[in-house]
Amino acid sequence: MPKPGLAKLMFGNMGGGEVAVTINKQTVKIAAGAGGPQSPKGPTLDLPPGKYQYSLKIAGGPARSNQIDIAADETWGLMIAPNGEVLPVQMY
Numbered sequence: 001m002p003k004p005g006l007a008k009l010m011f012g013n014m015g016g017g018e019v020a021v022t023i024n025k026q027t028v029k030i031a032a033g034a035g036g037p038q039s040p041k042g043p044t045l046d047l048p049p050g051k052y053q054y055s056l057k058i059a060g061g062p063a064r065s066n067q068i069d070i071a072a073d074e075t076w077g078l079m080i081a082p083n084g085e086v087l088p089v090q091m092y
Contacts, residue, residue, distance in 0.1 A: 001092065006046045007070035010091065011035055013042070015058070015082040023047070023054035023068075030080065048072075058084050 002008035011028055012035025013019050021028045028043050035042025049072045055065040061084055068088055070076055075092040 002073060002075055003046050005048075005072050007049055007072060008075040009045045009047065009068075009070070010075065010077045011042045011044070012077060012079040015080060015084070017059055019080050019084075020057045021054055021078065021080075021086075022057075023052050035077070035079065049074075054078075054086075056080065056084065056086055 011021060011030045013030040013032055014036060016032050018032060019030050024047055028045055030043060047070065049070055051067055051069045053065060053067050055063050057063050064084060066086060074090060077089040077091050079087040079089060081087060
């Protein structure tokens with residue numbers, strides 16, 4: 001659960017290589033398989049509520065960017081598919 005007044009992002013990577021997500025001037029590296037059945041504890045990040053631009057970098061592929069709108073006391077999962085698509089899922 002997020003700290004009171006903050007939102008939590010949980011990251012998962014269903015691909016075969018490491019990916020990096022940059023959000024709020026912070027870069028989170030996500031190992032292959034992190035946040036999945038073999039390695040359920042992926043990285044997390046607590047942020048103040050708001051709208052955030054994020055970018056995704058996969059080795060050998062173009063950078064992708066998108067936006068997420070998070071509110072206080074919410075938990076969101078950002079799952080990275082093998083094709084590089086980012087699937088945002090509200091968890092709590």
